Amino acid sequence: xxxxxxYIILLLILLAIGTIGVxxxxxxxxxxxxxxxxxxxxxxxxxVGSGITGNMSGQLFFLFAAAVAAxxxxxxxxxxxxxxxxxxxxxxxxxxSLRR
Amino acid sequence: MNSxxxxxxxxxxxxxxxxxxxxxKDIYRASFWLVGFFLFFAGLLLTLHAPFLALxxxxxxxxxxxxxxxxxxxxxxxxxxxxxxxxxxxxxxIAAIFIIEIMLIIKDVPEFKNFAFAFASGSNARAVGISLFxxxxxxxxxxxxxxxxxxxxxxxxxxxxxx
Numbered sequence: 001x002x003x004x005x006x007y008i009i010l011l012l013i014l015l016a017i018g019t020i021g022v023x024x025x026x027x028x029x030x031x032x033x034x035x036x037x038x039x040x041x042x043x044x045x046x047x048v049g050s051g052i053t054g055n056m057s058g059q060l061f062f063l064f065a066a067a068v069a070a071x072x073x074x075x076x077x078x079x080x081x082x083x084x085x086x087x088x089x090x091x092x093x094x095x096x097s098l099r100r
Numbered sequence: 101m102n103s104x105x106x107x108x109x110x111x112x113x114x115x116x117x118x119x120x121x122x123x124x125k126d127i128y129r130a131s132f133w134l135v136g137f138f139l140f141f142a143g144l145l146l147t148l149h150a151p152f153l154a155l156x157x158x159x160x161x162x163x164x165x166x167x168x169x170x171x172x173x174x175x176x177x178x179x180x181x182x183x184x185x186x187x188x189x190x191x192x193x194i195a196a197i198f199i200i201e202i203m204l205i206i207k208d209v210p211e212f213k214n215f216a217f218a219f220a221s222g223s224n225a226r227a228v229g230i231s232l233f234x235x236x237x238x239x240x241x242x243x244x245x246x247x248x249x250x251x252x253x254x255x256x257x258x259x260x261x262x263x
Contacts, residue, residue: 002103002104002107002147005206006107006111007107007144007148008206009203009206010111010114010115010144012199012202012203012206013115013199014114014115014118015198016195016196016198016199017115017118017119017122017195018118018122019191019194019195019198020122020191020192020195021118021121021122022191023187023190023191023194023195024122024184024185024187024188024191024192025122025182026182027127027182029127029131029169029172029173029176030121030122030127030130032169033121033130033131033134033169034121034122036134036161036165037118037121037122037134037137040137040138040141040157040161044141044144044145044148047145047148047150047153048148050150051148051149051150056227056228056231057231057235057236059150059152059153059224059228060228060231060232060236062150062153062156063153063156063228063232064239064243066156066157066160066161067243067246067247068243068246069161069165070160070164070165070247070250071246071247071249071250072250073165073168073169074168074250074251074253074254075250075253075254075257077168077169077171077172077254078253078254078255078257078258079257080172080176081172081175081176081257081258082257082258084175084176084177085260089176089177090176090177
């Protein structure tokens with residue numbers, strides 16, 4: 001039988017892979033995809049907690065997290081398209097006008 | 101449900117597809133691996149006795165969000181240069197520290213072998229609906245406003261301005 005510990009460890013590994021993607025990649029769209037992986041893993045942990053406690057709130061939190069992820073992706077991709085129009089690339093090394 | 105073979109198969113597929121998303125050079129290919137990740141994650145939610153959430157995952161993530169990402173990939177560039185640098189080592193180190201920290205905490209989490217006990221009676225969608233519209237009505241309405249604002253924000257941002 002597979003218990004809650006195995007699920008939690010799997011979801012933490014996925015969260016760590018998403019973190020690695022956000023830190024090491026320089027492409028804005030890949031960073032957004034890694035953020036999706038992180039959000040999925042974190043809200044999956046809520047679903048596991050909902051199974052452990054027998055409370056429905058964890059599953060509802062997954063729904064709210066999905067809505068927030070959809071909103072975040074829409075705005076993030078709009079920003080990516082605007083930056084591509086201005087700079088011709090979505091590499092984050094090119095976004096430097098606020099740094100100077 | 102809850103058979104070890106299914107769980108380990110799903111774990112292998114999830115970790116493999118997320119690594120392909122993170123490490124692949126071709127953004128287009130990475131976005132399709134992301135679709136695979138969402139589908140396998142829906143399978144994981146099915147083994148967690150959350151079928152409503154699994155279907156939501158398929159519709160919202162691998163339906164809507166993946167299409168949005170693929171469109172953005174088509175509108176921007178195809179290839180992402182990716183070389184290992186000091187940042188890569190820092191990223192792997194931070195992730196490793198993160199995992200070790202939480203592995204130390206996880207010993208205190210109570211162990212449950214059977215997830216079925218909680219929602220044994222009635223359908224999952226019914227239980228989700230009842231608790232969503234009784235205890236969480238206000239967050240639900242706020243989420244609707246959030247989605248509307250995000251829609252307007254995306255349109256205003258991506259609109260081509262007249263010169």
